[in-house]
Amino acid sequence: MVEILGVPAPALFGQLLLGLINGAFYAMLSLGLAVIFGLLNIINFTHGAQYMMGAFTAWMLLNWFGIGYWWSLLLAPLFVGLTGIAIERLLLKRLAGLDHLYGLLLTFGLALVIQGLYRNEFGSTGLPYAIPAELRGGQNLGFMFLPNYRAWVVVVSLAVCLATWLVIEKTRLGSYLRAATENPTLVQAMGIDVPKMVTLTYGFGVALAAFAGVLAAPIYQVSPLMGADLIIVVFAVVVIGGMGSILGSIVTGFGLGVIEGLTKVFWPQASATVIFVIMAIVLLLRPAGLFGRAS
Amino acid sequence: MRRSWLFAAAALAGTLLTLPAAADFTGGKVRIGVLNDQSSLYADITGQGSVVAARMAVEDWGGKVKGVPIEVVFADHQNKPDVGSNIARQWYDTEGVDAIVDVPTSSVALAINEITREKNKVFLVSGAATSDLTGPKCSPNTVHWTYDTWALANGTGSAIVQTGGDSWFFLTADYAFGHALERDTEAVVLKSGGKVLGKVRHPLNTPDFSSYLLQAQASRAKIIGLANAGGDTINSIKQAAEFGIVAGGQNLAGLLVFITDVHGLGLQTAQGLILTESFYWDLNDSTRAWSKRFAERMNGRMPTMVHAGVYAAVLHYLKALDALGSDADGRAVVAKMKEMPTDDPLFGKGEIRVDGRKLHPMYLFEVKKPAESKGPWDYYKLKATIPADKAFRPLAEGNCPLVK
Amino acid sequence: MVAAPVLEVSDLHAWYGESHVLHGMEFVVREGEVVTLLGRNGAGKTTTIKAIMGVVPKRRGSIRIRGSETIALPPHRIARLGIAWCPEERGIFASLNVLENLLLPPVVAPGGLSRAQIFALFPNLAERLSSQGTKLSGGEQQMLAIARILRTGARILLLDEPTEGLAPVIVQQIGRTIRKLKEEGFTILLVEQNFRFAARIADRHYIVEHGRVVDEIASAEVGPAQERLVTYLAV
Numbered sequence: 001m002v003e004i005l006g007v008p009a010p011a012l013f014g015q016l017l018l019g020l021i022n023g024a025f026y027a028m029l030s031l032g033l034a035v036i037f038g039l040l041n042i043i044n045f046t047h048g049a050q051y052m053m054g055a056f057t058a059w060m061l062l063n064w065f066g067i068g069y070w071w072s073l074l075l076a077p078l079f080v081g082l083t084g085i086a087i088e089r090l091l092l093k094r095l096a097g098l099d100h101l102y103g104l105l106l107t108f109g110l111a112l113v114i115q116g117l118y119r120n121e122f123g124s125t126g127l128p129y130a131i132p133a134e135l136r137g138g139q140n141l142g143f144m145f146l147p148n149y150r151a152w153v154v155v156v157s158l159a160v161c162l163a164t165w166l167v168i169e170k171t172r173l174g175s176y177l178r179a180a181t182e183n184p185t186l187v188q189a190m191g192i193d194v195p196k197m198v199t200l201t202y203g204f205g206v207a208l209a210a211f212a213g214v215l216a217a218p219i220y221q222v223s224p225l226m227g228a229d230l231i232i233v234v235f236a237v238v239v240i241g242g243m244g245s246i247l248g249s250i251v252t253g254f255g256l257g258v259i260e261g262l263t264k265v266f267w268p269q270a271s272a273t274v275i276f277v278i279m280a281i282v283l284l285l286r287p288a289g290l291f292g293r294a295s
Numbered sequence: 296m297r298r299s300w301l302f303a304a305a306a307l308a309g310t311l312l313t314l315p316a317a318a319d320f321t322g323g324k325v326r327i328g329v330l331n332d333q334s335s336l337y338a339d340i341t342g343q344g345s346v347v348a349a350r351m352a353v354e355d356w357g358g359k360v361k362g363v364p365i366e367v368v369f370a371d372h373q374n375k376p377d378v379g380s381n382i383a384r385q386w387y388d389t390e391g392v393d394a395i396v397d398v399p400t401s402s403v404a405l406a407i408n409e410i411t412r413e414k415n416k417v418f419l420v421s422g423a424a425t426s427d428l429t430g431p432k433c434s435p436n437t438v439h440w441t442y443d444t445w446a447l448a449n450g451t452g453s454a455i456v457q458t459g460g461d462s463w464f465f466l467t468a469d470y471a472f473g474h475a476l477e478r479d480t481e482a483v484v485l486k487s488g489g490k491v492l493g494k495v496r497h498p499l500n501t502p503d504f505s506s507y508l509l510q511a512q513a514s515r516a517k518i519i520g521l522a523n524a525g526g527d528t529i530n531s532i533k534q535a536a537e538f539g540i541v542a543g544g545q546n547l548a549g550l551l552v553f554i555t556d557v558h559g560l561g562l563q564t565a566q567g568l569i570l571t572e573s574f575y576w577d578l579n580d581s582t583r584a585w586s587k588r589f590a591e592r593m594n595g596r597m598p599t600m601v602h603a604g605v606y607a608a609v610l611h612y613l614k615a616l617d618a619l620g621s622d623a624d625g626r627a628v629v630a631k632m633k634e635m636p637t638d639d640p641l642f643g644k645g646e647i648r649v650d651g652r653k654l655h656p657m658y659l660f661e662v663k664k665p666a667e668s669k670g671p672w673d674y675y676k677l678k679a680t681i682p683a684d685k686a687f688r689p690l691a692e693g694n695c696p697l698v699k
Numbered sequence: 700m701v702a703a704p705v706l707e708v709s710d711l712h713a714w715y716g717e718s719h720v721l722h723g724m725e726f727v728v729r730e731g732e733v734v735t736l737l738g739r740n741g742a743g744k745t746t747t748i749k750a751i752m753g754v755v756p757k758r759r760g761s762i763r764i765r766g767s768e769t770i771a772l773p774p775h776r777i778a779r780l781g782i783a784w785c786p787e788e789r790g791i792f793a794s795l796n797v798l799e800n801l802l803l804p805p806v807v808a809p810g811g812l813s814r815a816q817i818f819a820l821f822p823n824l825a826e827r828l829s830s831q832g833t834k835l836s837g838g839e840q841q842m843l844a845i846a847r848i849l850r851t852g853a854r855i856l857l858l859d860e861p862t863e864g865l866a867p868v869i870v871q872q873i874g875r876t877i878r879k880l881k882e883e884g885f886t887i888l889l890v891e892q893n894f895r896f897a898a899r900i901a902d903r904h905y906i907v908e909h910g911r912v913v914d915e916i917a918s919a920e921v922g923p924a925q926e927r928l929v930t931y932l933a934v
Contacts, residue, residue, distance in 0.1 A: 011513050018505045105573050116334075121594065124338035125559035126526065131537065138539055144509060147537045172802070179803055189752045190804035191778030193853070212879040219528050219537065220502050221559060225335060229500055264497075264506035271506075272498035279867040 002289040010143030016041050021150045023257020024157035025212055029230065030249035031161055031239040032208035035168070038181040038244040039201045042092060042103035047234065050206045053080045054213025055222045056118060059129050069132035069218070076214045077207035084206030088199045111231070118224035126223025153215050161210065161250045163258025168246050177201065181244070236279045242292020252290060319621035322365040322391035327353070327609060330382060330407065331397040331422055333371035336500055336526040339555040340599050341422040345369075345397045346639035347592050348602040351585075352609035357532040360616045368392065370404050374499070379403040380410060387414040393622045394419060394612060397605050401425035401472035411436045419612060424524070424551060425475040426688060429652040433695035436625045438632055440653045441604030442471070442573045445688040447550050450571030450657050450681055453487050455518055456546050458489045461489035463548075464516035466507050466531055468523035470495040476550050492516040497523070502533045508538050512682035517545060524551045529559050536564055557662055557674045568662040573655060573686075574600035574641060575639040575675050581640035597672045607639040608653075631634075645683060650695035657686040702730040704763075705886050706751070706782075710715040711760035713743075713750045717781035720746045722910040723760070728855075728888050731901045733881050735889045735897040738934065745787055747907070748857045750889075752784045764855070781808045781925055783793035783853035787860045787890075790842040791832040796887075798828040801847045808852035817846045820876060843877065855886045862893050874900055894932060906931045 026099055029051060057076035063066040067075065087110065095102050102179045131149045138147040168174040180187040180194050188194040213227070237256055242247030256275055263274040281292060297515040329349050331341035346369045353365045368390075372379035379398070386392035395411060398404040399422025408428060411418035420428055426445040428437060458584040463484050467473040473496065478492050481491050495507045507532070511519045519540065521531050528549055535547055547558075552570040569686065572683035576597045585606070589598045615631040622666045633647045642655040668674060690698055704727045711724040721743050728734045736744040750758045753774040764770050764780045778784075783804065794801055801817070801824070818825040821842040827835060835843060841861055848856060858877070863871040870893070877887060877900050891897040897904065898921050906914040906928075914931065916924045 008513070011509065014509050015506055018503075018509065021505070022503050040390075067372045079746050119334065119338065123337060123555070124334070124342070124526075125340075126529065127559060128533070128561035128564060130561075130563070138537075145512075145539050145543070147539070149537065150505075175795055175799045175803055179792045182794060183790055185754045186784075187803075188774040189754055189778055190348055190848075191775050191807050192805060193773075193775045195773070210787050216827070219534065221526060221527060221533065221557075225526070226502065230502065261506055265510065268495050268507065272501070272921060 010266070012262075014141075015102035015142030015265050016258055017144065017146065018150075019258035020254060021154050021256035021257070022261065023228070024154050025216060025253075026159045026234055026237050026257050027161050027250045027253025028212040028215075028236040029193020029209055030241065030253045031164055031246065032205035032212075033234060034241070034244050034246055034249040035164070035177075035208075036202055036205040037188035037238070038246075039177060039184075039198055040088075040092065040096075040103070041100065042095070042107065043100060043235070044202075045104060045108040045231060045235075046087070046111045046114065047107075047206075047209050048229075048231030049111040050080055050084065050178065050209040050227070051216070051230065052118065052224060053083070053114065053216040054210025055129070055220075055226060056122070056213075056224075057210065058214045058217045059127055059222045069214075072214050073211065077210040080213075081203040081207030085199055085203040087206075088202040092202065093195075093199075100236040111228070115224050115228060122224060124224060126221035126226070129222050131218040144230045149218060152221070157212070158216065160208070161253075164208070165246055165250060172217065184200040233275055236275050240275075240279050240282045240289055242289025245289065245291040248289060248291025319623060320361070320616075320637055321393060321623050324363055324391070324499055325360055325365040325613075325616060325622055326390070326392045327365065327367050327612075328383075328386045328392040328395045329367060329369040329387075329605070330367075330372050330379060330395050331399050331512060332374055333369070335374055337374065337524070338576050339401045339423065339559075339596075340525060340553045341399045341601050343369075343396055344589070344593055344596070344598060344602040345421065345605040347589065348598065348606040349396055349609045351588065351592075352506065352606045352613065356610060356613045360613055360622075361620055365613065372398070372400070373467075374400040374403065376406040380406045383407050383410045384414075384484055387411075387416055393417060393625075394628075395536070396603065396609060397422045399423055399601065400464060400470075400614055401427075401475060402470050403449055404428060405432060408432060408434055408437050411625065414625070417612065417628050419608040421608055422601045426473050426479060426693070427471075427475060429648075429650040430688075430693040431697055432695070433697050435651075435697060437651045438629060438647055438653060439651050440608040441559060441600050442571075442657070443652070443687070444476040444479040444551075446573070446657050447476060447485045447571050447684050449686070449688075451548055451550055452480045452483035452520075454571075454578050454659050454679065455546075456484055456487035456489045460518040460546060460548070461487075462516045463489060463491045463518045463520050464511045465491065465494035465513040465520045465522050466504070466511060467489065467494055467496045467520055468499055469614040472524065473522045477520075480520055480550055480553075484695055494508055497527070501527060501532060504534045505538060508540055509532075512538070512540055512543065512545065515545075518548050520548045522550050522637045525553075525556065528552055532560055532568070547631050553601070554597060554674060555599055558597075558669050558672065562663060562665040562668055562674065565662045566664045570660055570662070570676070571657055571681075572600045572660060572675075573657050574598075574603040575658065575660065575677075576672065577675070578658075578677075585640055595671075603641045607637070607641050610639050611635070611637050611647075648690060650690060650693055650697055652687055652690075652693075654683040654687060658684050702732070702824055704728065705730050705765050706729070707761070707763040707808065708747070708751070708889065709761045711747070711750055711762060712758065713746055714757040716756065720755075720910055721750060721758075722869045724750075724907075724911055726912050726915075728886055728906045730886055731881070731884050732903065733877065733887045733889060733901045734821060735891050735901045735904045736907050737770075737891065737897065737904050737928075738892060739932065740892075742907040742923075743910040744907050746910075748859050748888070748890060751777075751782070751857060778853070779807050781853045782855040782857065783807075783848035783851055784857045785844045785848055785859060785861065787863065789840050791835070791840045791843055793831060793833040795832050797824060797832055797835065797843060798902050800830075800832040800843055801850065804847050806851050810853070810854070811852035812849040812852075817849060820849075820879070821846050838865050839870075841865060841869070841873065842849045843874075845873075850881075854884070855888070856880070857888050859890045860892060861889070862896055895927065 046186040058072035135149040241252035384476045394417035396419045404423030412434040421441045426443040428439045443680045467477045637645045645655040659679040713721040784827040904916045
């Protein structure tokens with residue numbers, strides 16, 4: 001059997017694929033963070049909690065209302081996105097124009113409050129959420145057993161990332177968004193309702209987090225803390241990719257998922273830290289991030 | 296003028312009268328500090344449940360020892376040894392805490408173990424698992440109540456090897472507890488004639504185990520031993536099902552699985568799992584009665600063995616204080632606890648060994664199939680009872696300096 | 700015969716934080732006129748334009764556009780009344796290409812220039828549609844900034860120093876463009892430092908000092924008023 005650095009090649013392919021799957025979550029979450037940071041200039045630390053809310057909304061829809069996975073994919077982001085809109089209107093709006101630090105503190109505090117409320121209600125162990133019947137089972141790829149659900153996660157998150165990227169880079173709406181990121185005042189003076197766009201953008205970024213949460217529900221335990229650890233990693237992904245860069249966050253998300261996956265093979269103990277080591281190196285060599293524009 | 300002098304004299308006399316008793320109880324009260332994970336992955340296993348259990352013990356005892364009030368305080372150590380150590384020092388030095396209880400996360404417990412010895416207070420361990428607490432790190436100020444890694448390894452490990460699971464691959468949480476559990480289980484596996492094909496150490500609180508599971512799968516070991524706990528165990532088991540590990544003929548051994556974990560997994564996923572615990576709410580009439588009271592205060596959630604251990608340890612601690620009439624000398628209190636036989640509604644009759652290990656039976660359970668369960672929290676079938684003298688590591692093998 | 704006023708500013712005050720910049724601006728621009736605001740640096744000309752668009756932090760007084768009061772409206776509602784702004788720094792977006800920059804402002808009224816008309820007016824732009832906006836030369840950027848507001852159908856244009864820092868030949872081209880727009884009936888409020896440029900194309904001039912209008916000179920009187928002007932504008 002062919003071996004690479006002491007690991008059989010087929011096993012390595014398997015690990016690469018798994019890294020890609022985890023990267024899908026990083027990509028989707030960091031994409032939302034990047035979109036929000038671009039337009040609102042706010043580092044949304046509530047993102048992890050909103051991802052968790054997505055998963056919990058799916059759980060509540062199923063267990064309290066009998067609404068299954070497929071509808072949850074639509075309804076949970078919608079619902080969580082609406083709560084995001086309320087947060088933007090009631091709280092974040094008041095911070096417009098202030099230093100990053102205020103937004104960071106507010107959203108971080110909000111995340112703690114939301115997690116605390118869910119922990120009070122549901123406990124910290126979390127709750128099970130079954131894989132939908134249509135996606136159970138898996139394929140034997142020869143080098144690994146690939147659960148159907150994981151394949152679905154990769155495909156659907158790639159599609160969502162690609163669609164978001166296309167909308168932002170290639171449509172009229174996207175050009176409003178990019179322009180408002182640069183100079184919101186001028187864009188508003190052209191007749192575009194920038195405050196509303198900001199609110200909707202935040203709602204969209206939050207909905208994206210909730211969507212990732214629904215996707216994650218059947219894989220991970222639906223638990224109040226599921227987003228708390230992830231958000232730190234995702235934040236690192238955004239920094240490595242370049243704050244606010246859409247393409248950067250997608251490519252970096254998938255890329256770091258793969259790197260982390262490989263670390264789990266060669267040096268498992270370091271897998272929780274490898275991303276931060278990369279972040280430190282990138283910040284030293286390219287402070288604006290891999291895809292960021294130096295300002 | 297004359298009257299106020301009289302009042303003052305009477306007040307002074309009153310103080311003097313109560314002084315002898317109060318002098319033996321530092322600060323004029325007994326203060327018990329529950330130190331555990333209040334907010335993260337072990338918060339359901341320990342957390343507020345342990346605080347409730349300690350308060351129940353105080354109430355059941357009557358609220359006072361020799362007329363001195365008993366208080367329960369609690370704090371969150373966030374599973375970080377530095378955070379836990381700071382709280383413990385502050386409690387002991389400035390806040391008059393006499394005993395620290397629970398302390399899950401072995402690395403934190405080992406730190407508290409040393410601080411308690413240094414300050415000559417009392418440490419009642421329920422949440423932490425490492426058998427080092429009664430081994431090389433044993434202390435005259437510490438009692439290890441509920442379970443330890445040796446007992447888990449002995450219960451689950453030998454039961455599985457005996458039924459044919461003789462080749463193992465370990466998925467180990469990369470900190471003191473995981474290492475201890477892996478070491479103790481490996482010893483049991485080797486001693487019973489099995490072999491260990493490999494191991495992988497993952498960081499605490501890992502969301503995705505698929506990569507490790509794939510390595511375990513590639514090892515072709517019959518048994519994948521999960522030397523982790525809480526959310527890590529749950530995600531390992533869940534994702535093992537997803538990746539068809541069990542369907543592919545390999546079996547999982549959850550070396551430390553609590554009833555709250557089974558509740559979180561759901562019977563559909565958890566069924567058939569073999570596990571070792573020292574307590575289950577549905578063991579007998581007195582465990583059922585106590586658990587019912589506990590659940591009423593905990594939003595319907597049933598106690599874990601850690602909660603039961605906190606209750607029983609606090610109760611025995613208060614008994615020793617009552618017999619001793621003082622809480623000032625931690626070493627003397629623990630010596631008294633060891634001298635007195637234990638008897639409580641949850642663990643029955645037992646004793647505390649010279650190395651600090653509390654002895655009671657351990658139980659080997661199997662998780663029920665969904666069809667066998669009569670309702671929420673009806674999860675376990677009793678497979679075997681391991682008697683107290685077989686359940687824990689023999690005194691001579693622990694390398695505890697207190698054993699001469 | 701006097702045309703109807705399309706922009707009436709009265710007792711306009713504006714602030715940046717604590718600093719009170721406009722102290723009761725008063726002036727009127729009528730349909731089809733080209734009017735300039737002249738004055739030294741820091742007199743409040745640019746702030747006046749920004750106050751009309753509603754993008755200063757705080758303003759008070761009255762600004763009526765075609766008769767409707769706009770002092771309480773947010774910027775995007777003001778723009779929808781058919782008024783467009785070409786800022787001093789031009790405001791070309793680096794993350795948009797030339798075509799995207801051109802198409803960015805939404806159409807607010809019918810009657811805007813078609814793409815063909817715009818390219819006829821600014822032939823340079825047609826060749827560089829896919830370039831990044833900020834890769835254009837200064838003159839091209841200025842043309843792009845004017846071109847994109849012509850598309851929107853707005854008939855009142857606020858041009859803030861369109862000739863600043865540009866080569867004479869480009870300045871001439873912009874002068875021709877403004878005259879052409881005037882012929883087409885656009886109403887233009889122009890902020891200029893370059894008085895000789897302004898004098899050739901404007902109908903009237905308002906002199907701004909310390910945040911208020913201190914004098915008004917019609918182009919016809921510029922000759923006789925030369926001395927006054929020199930006093931106002933001399934540094």
